[in-house]
Structures are given as C-alpha cells and as structure tokens.
Amino acid sequence: MTFPRPMAGEAVTILINDTAADQYSELIRERFPYVRVLIARDASSLHEYMTDADVLLSSRFPVHLFDRARRLRWFQCSNAGVDSVLPIGDRIKGITVTNARGIHGEIISDFVIAGVTIMHWNFLQFFREQARREWRPRDVAPLAERTLGVVGLGSIGSAIARRGKSIGMRVIGSRRDVSQPVAGVDKLFSPNDLAELLQLSDFVVLAVPQVPATTSLIGRKQLQLMRRTAFLVNIARGSVIVERELIDELQAGTIAGALLDVFEREPLPPDNPLWTMPNVIVTPHVAGYPSDYTRRVFEIFGENLQRFLQMQPLRNVVDLDRGY
Known part of the structure; x- marks a missing residue:
C-alpha cells in the first residue's frame, strides 16, 4: 500500500514518549518511512525534543513543557483518559487532542x-x-x-x-x-x-x-x-x-x-x-491493557497519521471542554 507524503516543506516530526516507544517507532517507520521519529527516553530528551515535535504520541501530556511545544499540532494519547491535558485545557485549544477510545x-x-x-x-x-x-x-x-x-x-x-x-x-x-x-x-x-x-x-x-x-x-x-x-x-x-x-x-x-x-x-x-x-x-491498574495493546493503539494512530498528512479530520478527537 502506498501512503501519502507530506504536502510540503520538511518532514513531519513525531515525538514518542511512551513505555512502548521502540515498538511504536518501528511500526511508524515501516508504514511511514518519510516521517521523522524521535524517542524521548528520559526527562532531558523530552525537554530537548519538544521544540521539534509536530506530533506527540504519549500516555501523558507534559504540561510543564507546553511553552516549548511551539510546533506541536497534534497530541495522540495512548490512553483513553486525557486528564493530563486538563490543567492547560484553556491554552491547548490550538492543538488537536485524540485518544485511544474504543480499544479498552x-x-x-x-x-x-x-x-x-x-x-x-x-x-x-x-x-x-x-x-x-x-x-x-x-x-x-x-x-x-x-x-x-x-x-x-x-x-x-x-x-x-x-x-x-x-x-x-x-x-x-x-x-x-x-x-x-x-x-x-x-x-x-x-x-x-x-x-x-x-x-x-x-x-x-x-x-x-x-x-x-x-x-x-x-x-x-x-x-x-x-x-x-x-x-x-x-x-x-x-x-x-x-x-x-x-x-x-x-x-x-x-x-x-x-x-x-x-x-x-x-x-x-x-x-x-x-x-x-x-x-x-x-489489582494493579491492569483492567484496560490487553496483551496486544501497542498494536491496537497503532491502528488508531496509524490511521490518524495518514489523515494528518492528508490534512483530513482525525478520529477519536477529544472535546476538551468536556474532557473526553
């Protein structure tokens, strides 16, 4: 299958900050070889890479780094709950927020x-x-x-x-x-x-x-x-x-x-x-985590990334006024 290339300008940069970052990175590079993928493995690299990110894939939004997210246009949360963005809900309106609703x-x-x-x-x-x-x-x-x-x-x-x-x-x-x-x-x-x-x-x-x-x-x-x-x-x-x-x-x-x-x-x-x-x-917060969780999230993220590159509406968009 042929996937769309960026419309113009430099490649889209995706920043991943998640325990399954290596798996997500491999899946993204396989399907979208022309995008740039960065992995934030610690607080220092997250701080450094945040200024370059067009897209953030993470389980939580780093609200303390919001002012550094000058290029960020889309946050894909790997969870269903997006409570991490609620403290800055009134400031993040220019960023599309999507979640993993439907896989749990x-x-x-x-x-x-x-x-x-x-x-x-x-x-x-x-x-x-x-x-x-x-x-x-x-x-x-x-x-x-x-x-x-x-x-x-x-x-x-x-x-x-x-x-x-x-x-x-x-x-x-x-x-x-x-x-x-x-x-x-x-x-x-x-x-x-x-x-x-x-x-x-x-x-x-x-x-x-x-x-x-x-x-x-x-x-x-x-x-x-x-x-x-x-x-x-x-x-x-x-x-x-x-x-x-x-x-x-x-x-x-x-x-x-x-x-x-x-x-x-x-x-x-x-x-x-x-x-x-x-x-x-x-039980230790395990109810919503099937053994193929990463694959399920990537099904949503992959479709959304394709839509993002084609400048089409994304799925699973969160209403930040309601919080879900």
Whole structure:
C-alpha cells in the first residue's frame, strides 16, 4: 500500500514518549518511512525534543513543557483518559487532542464480569476455606437475578453494560444524554439521579472519565445509599472515590465489598488497609491493557497519521471542554 507524503516543506516530526516507544517507532517507520521519529527516553530528551515535535504520541501530556511545544499540532494519547491535558485545557485549544477510545471496552468487560462473578460467589472465602481444607457447601442466587449499575456509559461503560446483559443481568446506567437508548441498558439515569441508581444496584461499576465533575463522586454519603449486599467496582480513576471514606464504610459493613483497579495513589502504598481487607480485591491498574495493546493503539494512530498528512479530520478527537 502506498501512503501519502507530506504536502510540503520538511518532514513531519513525531515525538514518542511512551513505555512502548521502540515498538511504536518501528511500526511508524515501516508504514511511514518519510516521517521523522524521535524517542524521548528520559526527562532531558523530552525537554530537548519538544521544540521539534509536530506530533506527540504519549500516555501523558507534559504540561510543564507546553511553552516549548511551539510546533506541536497534534497530541495522540495512548490512553483513553486525557486528564493530563486538563490543567492547560484553556491554552491547548490550538492543538488537536485524540485518544485511544474504543480499544479498552472488551478487555475491561472481561475484567468486570470476572470480578462480579468472583464477588457474587465469594470466591475469596472459598480460597480461604480451601487453604484450611474446610468443606462448606452453600447456595448462591443466579447472577441473572441481580442488577448491574454502570456509572458512565461511554465506550467502556457501554461495553460493560452489553456484557452484563448477555449473561442475563438487569442493567441500569447513567450518562449525560438520556435522550437516546443504549444497547443492553434497561433503564437510563442522568448524573443527577445517581442516588437512585446506587439504591437499585447489586453491583455498581464506575466507568466515568476523570474530569472535575467526577472527582470524589463516590464518598460516604453515596456508599450509604447502596445496599449492604452490594459491591463496588472501580475501573475509572482513583480520584472518583474518596478512598478513606470507602475504607471506613467497607470496615463498617455498609457495602459487601469492592473490586478496585485504580487508586488515589499508584502504586498503592504497602500500608494501605485495602491490601488486607477480606472483602476487597486489589489489582494493579491492569483492567484496560490487553496483551496486544501497542498494536491496537497503532491502528488508531496509524490511521490518524495518514489523515494528518492528508490534512483530513482525525478520529477519536477529544472535546476538551468536556474532557473526553
């Protein structure tokens, strides 16, 4: 396949600042041999190369170097969340920001449904009983009799909703626009009706972006609205939950338990009580990372780079006013 060359002038310079930089570089050079590729492997080289970059491919935007990004026209974030640019959202309007939206939904749905099943059956207790060689039969209601509440029905939340519906669960969810139905969702709620969603759900999954409106979205007041038999799942961002209040309410038995993949501080400090709580599953921010993550991101970036060189609209453009 023949790919377009730059329209005029010197070659486009792409700066990569990512743990998979070597892989991205190889893929770019193979498909677009006429572009210039720079890899920032440390803070010093990032500082040096930022002035040359037309395009930045990175998991985070280096806001402290924004004034050096004089040539930058496009930032492709290798994550779905672009919260790193929000502090300069009012200054970055001249730069197109795109993200990796669309590649995380199915793998995160795998994670969520696996976690929901583990918590519903209380496999943690089975594991403890196995370690003690204790034989304790019990009965469990079908998951199809339970309600899954998804807070945030973007591409990830919608995928989780469809997966929950596919195993027979009643699915409810919240989103800003409730004028159009969402596949797999039995009832839609606006963000203002979060309290009702919490009260009706057996499993609450947080799938909202990190924006000012979602910071500390779930705290003591919201947890106390939930059923004592309910479980909380967070695959959004740690800032969405007031962590100290969650710990207090878990210890008090306000809710049955939690599956947490993201935290206020990452890595989670060794002295954090969440590590050893019997009703909590802690995972190290892995839910959205399939084994072929780099290839999936490059499918988006490669198409966007082709569009960029042809001066066509890019896909996955982020609305910086909304933050996603």
